[in-house]
Amino acid sequence: MGEPREPKEPKGDLLIWERPEPSIRAALAPLSRERIVDAAIGLADAEGVAGVSLRKVAAVLDTRPMRLYGWLSTKEDLLDLMVDAVYGKMDISASSxxxxxxxxxxxxxxxxxxxxxxxxxxxxxxxxxxxxxxxxxxxxxxxxxxxxxxxxxxxxxxxxxxxxxxxxxxxxxxxxxxxxxxxxxxxxxxxxxxxxxxxxxxxxxxxxxxxxxxxxxxxxxxxxxxxxxxxxxxxxxxxxx
The missing domain is CATH 1.10.357.10 (Tetracycline Repressor, domain 2)
Structure with a gap:
């Protein structure tokens, strides 16, 4: 089966940076954007950007791909989050x-x-x-x-x-x-x-x-x-x- 079709427009017309995360349901394995992004970065480090898909990320997290749509709407959202996570690790404190x-x-x-x-x-x-x-x-x-x-x-x-x-x-x-x-x-x-x-x-x-x-x-x-x-x-x- 192919990867689930991704919505073309952000939910509520809000960018990924403006959307709150959904509440965690106790009956399901807890997810967060941080866990999703960490899993995607691990895939990208091993296989490159081409190796990143919502289906593969879901498999790493032992969940269904459709669950990820509560935290992001498109693969582009995921790539944005991945890039920003790496920016967050950078030391930009130089101020000589x-x-x-x-x-x-x-x-x-x-x-x-x-x-x-x-x-x-x-x-x-x-x-x-x-x-x-x-x-x-x-x-x-x-x-x-x-x-x-x-x-x-x-x-x-x-x-x-x-x-x-x-x-x-x-x-x-x-x-x-x-x-x-x-x-x-x-x-x-x-x-x-x-x-x-x-x-x-x-x-x-x-x-x-x-x-x-x-x-x-x-x-x-x-x-x-x-x-x-x-x-x-x-x-x-x-x-x-």
Missing amino acids: GDWRADVRAMANETRRMAKRHPWFIELLSGRPRLGPHALRNHEAVLSAFGDRHIDVVLRAAAVIDAYVIGAINLELAEERAERISGMNHEQWQHAMGPYMAKVLASGDFPMLTKVMRDASHPGAAAVFAVGLDAVLDGVALRMGL
Whole structure:
């Protein structure tokens, strides 16, 4: 059987953040949004976002899928709750007064949480999430720039956000490739070695030859840090921060 059809509109036209939880019936196993979200996060950590369904969450909680509709209306509600739960685990307390240091700390915190929950960064690629923890995170990022013109702050935050999400997505894509292929990056390079040696021997790719011969290939954390600093330098110069 397929998964139960989900209602298209939130109950009572209220967003998930505005709806109260239903009362718990003693005759049934107790449920709460927290338990539902924890179960969904466990599934997403193991199987990715595609592995999350209301039917699977209900199975983890040993209940019927239709019971979950007392706490949420759609899978999108569930994804919103999952993202907000991860935002709630993030340390956004940086407040040194140095916007670069504070933004760097929050970017590294985003990367830390995305490494723990790889699906998290995938769900940030789109419209802003508006849960309470997400809003506090957005507020902290914007506040890090201090009393500057809000248009400048928004442009700076958008550029930095694009780098952070893009760089983390690339890093996690490499990790997914390792899991799928069964080879880490060094093993994959070794497997591709004979082919690349033949291609580069043609002399048609002098820059790629230099990359293979001379590049240092630092680790992912160092690449992320260097790229972030370059973006912060550009933002500061271009936007007068």
